[in-house]
Amino acid sequence: MSTANTAHSVVEPSQTSKRIAGAIIILYAIITMVPLAWIFLTSFKSPPDSISYPPKVVFQPTLEGYCNLFTTRTRQTPEYIQSLGAPVSTCDEITRNRNMVIAGPSNYWPRFQNSLIIAFGSTFLAVFLGTLSAYGFSRFKVPLADDILFFILSTRMMPPIAVAIPIYLMYRELGLSDTALGMILLYTAVNVSLAVWLLKGFIDEIPREYEEAAMIDGYTRLQAFRKVVLPQATTGIAATAIFCLIFAWNEYAFAVLLTSGSAQTAPPFIPTIIGEGGQDWPAVAAGTTIFLVPILVFTILLRKQLLRGITFGAVRK
Amino acid sequence: MTDNNTTLLDKAAEKAVRATPVPLVYRVRGLSDRSIAWLFILPTIVLLLAINIFPLIWAVYLSFTNFRANRPNAEIEGVGFSNYQRVLTDPDIWQAMQTTAHFVFWTILLQMLIGFALAYLIDRKFRGHAFWTTVILIPMMLSPAVVGNFWRFLYQPQIGLFNYVYAFFTGVEPSSFQMLGSVTLSPWAIIIVDTWMWTPYVMLICLAGLRSIPDYIYEAAEVDRASAWRQFWSITVPMALPFIMLAVLFRAIENFKMFDMVVLLTGGGPGSTTEVASITLKREAFESWRTGRASAFAIILFVAVFGLANIYVKALNRVKQR
Amino acid sequence: MTNETTPPAKPKRPFFLRRGPMENIATALIAVGFLMLFQPFALVLYTYSLVTLLAGTVMFIIVSKFPE
Numbered sequence: 170m171s172t173a174n175t176a177h178s179v180v181e182p183s184q185t186s187k188r189i190a191g192a193i194i195i196l197y198a199i200i201t202m203v204p205l206a207w208i209f210l211t212s213f214k215s216p217p218d219s220i221s222y223p224p225k226v227v228f229q230p231t232l233e234g235y236c237n238l239f240t241t242r243t244r245q246t247p248e249y250i251q252s253l254g255a256p257v258s259t260c261d262e263i264t265r266n267r268n269m270v271i272a273g274p275s276n277y278w279p280r281f282q283n284s285l286i287i288a289f290g291s292t293f294l295a296v297f298l299g300t301l302s303a304y305g306f307s308r309f310k311v312p313l314a315d316d317i318l319f320f321i322l323s324t325r326m327m328p329p330i331a332v333a334i335p336i337y338l339m340y341r342e343l344g345l346s347d348t349a350l351g352m353i354l355l356y357t358a359v360n361v362s363l364a365v366w367l368l369k370g371f372i373d374e375i376p377r378e379y380e381e382a383a384m385i386d387g388y389t390r391l392q393a394f395r396k397v398v399l400p401q402a403t404t405g406i407a408a409t410a411i412f413c414l415i416f417a418w419n420e421y422a423f424a425v426l427l428t429s430g431s432a433q434t435a436p437p438f439i440p441t442i443i444g445e446g447g448q449d450w451p452a453v454a455a456g457t458t459i460f461l462v463p464i465l466v467f468t469i470l471l472r473k474q475l476l477r478g479i480t481f482g483a484v485r486k
Numbered sequence: 487m488t489d490n491n492t493t494l495l496d497k498a499a500e501k502a503v504r505a506t507p508v509p510l511v512y513r514v515r516g517l518s519d520r521s522i523a524w525l526f527i528l529p530t531i532v533l534l535l536a537i538n539i540f541p542l543i544w545a546v547y548l549s550f551t552n553f554r555a556n557r558p559n560a561e562i563e564g565v566g567f568s569n570y571q572r573v574l575t576d577p578d579i580w581q582a583m584q585t586t587a588h589f590v591f592w593t594i595l596l597q598m599l600i601g602f603a604l605a606y607l608i609d610r611k612f613r614g615h616a617f618w619t620t621v622i623l624i625p626m627m628l629s630p631a632v633v634g635n636f637w638r639f640l641y642q643p644q645i646g647l648f649n650y651v652y653a654f655f656t657g658v659e660p661s662s663f664q665m666l667g668s669v670t671l672s673p674w675a676i677i678i679v680d681t682w683m684w685t686p687y688v689m690l691i692c693l694a695g696l697r698s699i700p701d702y703i704y705e706a707a708e709v710d711r712a713s714a715w716r717q718f719w720s721i722t723v724p725m726a727l728p729f730i731m732l733a734v735l736f737r738a739i740e741n742f743k744m745f746d747m748v749v750l751l752t753g754g755g756p757g758s759t760t761e762v763a764s765i766t767l768k769r770e771a772f773e774s775w776r777t778g779r780a781s782a783f784a785i786i787l788f789v790a791v792f793g794l795a796n797i798y799v800k801a802l803n804r805v806k807q808r
Numbered sequence: 809m810t811n812e813t814t815p816p817a818k819p820k821r822p823f824f825l826r827r828g829p830m831e832n833i834a835t836a837l838i839a840v841g842f843l844m845l846f847q848p849f850a851l852v853l854y855t856y857s858l859v860t861l862l863a864g865t866v867m868f869i870i871v872s873k874f875p876e
Contacts, residue, residue, distance in 0.1 A: 182610045191612030198621040207647050208636050220645040298530045305526035309519055319799055324538040326795040328743040330764045331784030334771045335541030338555060358537035361530050390522055421631035421746040436631040440750055450639055457636050468627045472620045476690050483802040484694045574855045587846035786858050790845060793838040793865040
């Protein structure tokens with residue numbers, strides 16, 4: 170191939186155009202980050218600072234938002250607060266400065282735990298089932314394979330609200346409504362389609378010869394799958410797992426329709442955080458920040474596989 | 487092509503495999519391939535049948551009845567096609583479809599234009615483009631519900647950052663307009679958030695499209711002295727088109743189902759100006775409890791999405807062949 | 809990618825039994841159904857959008873089984 174090494178290669182853009190492109194992209198990236206940065210900042214503001222006009226960029230940072238997020242508080246008279254001993258924690262102190270005392274933990278942490286349990290549970294199941302079926306589709310001649318694969322994918326495209334009606338009725342009959350198990354099964358079903366498609370792509374890339382050689386050495390098909398294919402597919406499995414995790418973590422429609430209390434996840438809960446006299450924005454921002462940090466980390470880990478993930482493994486770059 | 491990089495050992499192994507009578511080998515050692523294939527695939531199929539297909543069939547059944555989920559003991563009567571007839575002649579639901587169409591059209595148009603432009607610029611491969619690409623991609627990974635909720639904060643009329651920044655650059659009074667409370671602005675409030683969130687998605691797919699164009703085509707065009715403008719329209723755009731189509735179709739399917747973000751931003755209001763199909767469906771099903779009619783509506787949406795999904799998979803396969 | 813040679817010329821199937829053109833018709837039908845569902849002009853078109861979509865989808869599924 171004659172990709173010229175000269176500075177004036179046709180395909181290589183000129184320095185000026187590179188610089189302009191870079192400047193525009195960086196500008197766009199910064200603008201795109203402003204809303205997120207603003208939420209992060211707001212989580213460290215006091216409630217009056219958060220609703221001040223003009224919006225404050227420089228302010229006295231406080232943990233009040235985080236304290237309010239994790240606790241419920243009751244208003245007390247100054248005399249009563251005086252009569253209490255020294256504050257036992259930073260949050261205690263902040264709360265007392267507002268003439269309130271901490272009454273107990275809020276629902277945020279249980280909701281967050283639900284999110285963790287449901288996201289990890291469904292991811293594990295989806296990746297487990299997905300790996301098996303992906304291997305099946307990749308290595309064996311399955312009758313009607315294309316149709317089954319399309320069927321699997323199409324289940325992911327269904328509008329959640331449309332499926333929610335019968336699921337709601339079904340779960341009501343089975344006693345699965347508002348249970349973590351019900352949500353895990355549901356998210357597994359949604360995620361398994363992505364897992365099958367993605368993992369099939371990854372497993373297709375592992376040469377068959379490896380397993381065949383292993384089987385000559387006396388491995389059974391199952392042993393070859395476990396000891397040869399699985400280790401080779403680790404990256405793919407990890408990437409798929411993160412995609413499933415993010416979906417389950419972010420899901421809202423099913424969660425808001427099918428859970429109300431004990432199995433509610435964080436996304437339907439965060440908007441319901443309210444303080445005295447309206448929405449407690451620093452607490453909401455704190456809840457949002459804590460909720461979004463894992464996704465930021467995962468996005469950075471996944472950056473090379475994102476394209477694959479969003480095209481169901483079709484585009485591999 | 488695959489044979490090129492296999493080692494001698496692999497080749498020997500392959501030969502040995504071919505020499506061994508295959509069925510015999512497997513029958514001796516445990517399960518046959520056929521049974522393994524089904525063993526591996528069936529659990530997934532069973533799960534999907536139980537959680538997706540069975541409910542869907544149930545919904546089809548319900549769509550022909552007058553069932554109401556809040557009165558489970560009332561007698562269920564078949565009503566034929568009247569639920570479908572009602573939904574398909576109801577001007578309010580028709581209105582909701584148009585509201586949805588409005589969103590789908592504008593979000594896709596904006597995301598395509600901005601996304602393609604960004605991809606084109608990133609493809610200049612300036613220094614640090616990988617890092618900045620990752621930064622740009624972050625919004626699409628977030629939860630639409632949580633995003634909707636915090637944009638609601640940014641859109642607050644007096645204290646919100648959006649109003650402040652807009653007012654700062656245009657000089658209007660920041661409390662003079664309400665993005666979420668006004669009939670004319672609230673659809674645009676949602677379009678802006680959706681574009682903010684999903685432009686990276688379109689950008690990423692367009693970037694893949696641009697990168698799939700081999701360099702030699704441009705070199706040949708250069709030899710022919712085709713202008714940059716010509717090259718763009720006769721090479722870049724047509725060659726990236728399958729990828730663009732993929733992005734358009736997927737965004738169309740997703741935005742057709744749009745729910746989370748709208749619920750959190752406007753809840754369908756003010757009035758019903760931003761009431762998209764999913765919200766109408768949710769109201770029919772879980773607020774009016776007209777389960778039968780809601781099921782009919784759900785099936786209609788499902789058929790529409792399923793039709794698009796067929797085209798989408800066709801587009802996927804076309805891209806895969808590249 | 810693979811070393812497949814072009815298949816030998818077969819006797820042409822009639823138009824309505826070939827996959828390519830029929831698939832395009834089905835795709836067009838789905839697209840038209842979608843537009844009918846969305847358009848703000850006539851309620852009648854909206855009413856018949858479901859039938860069109862359904863026809864297009866069913867046709868697509870059937871013709872995608874035809875050989876190329």
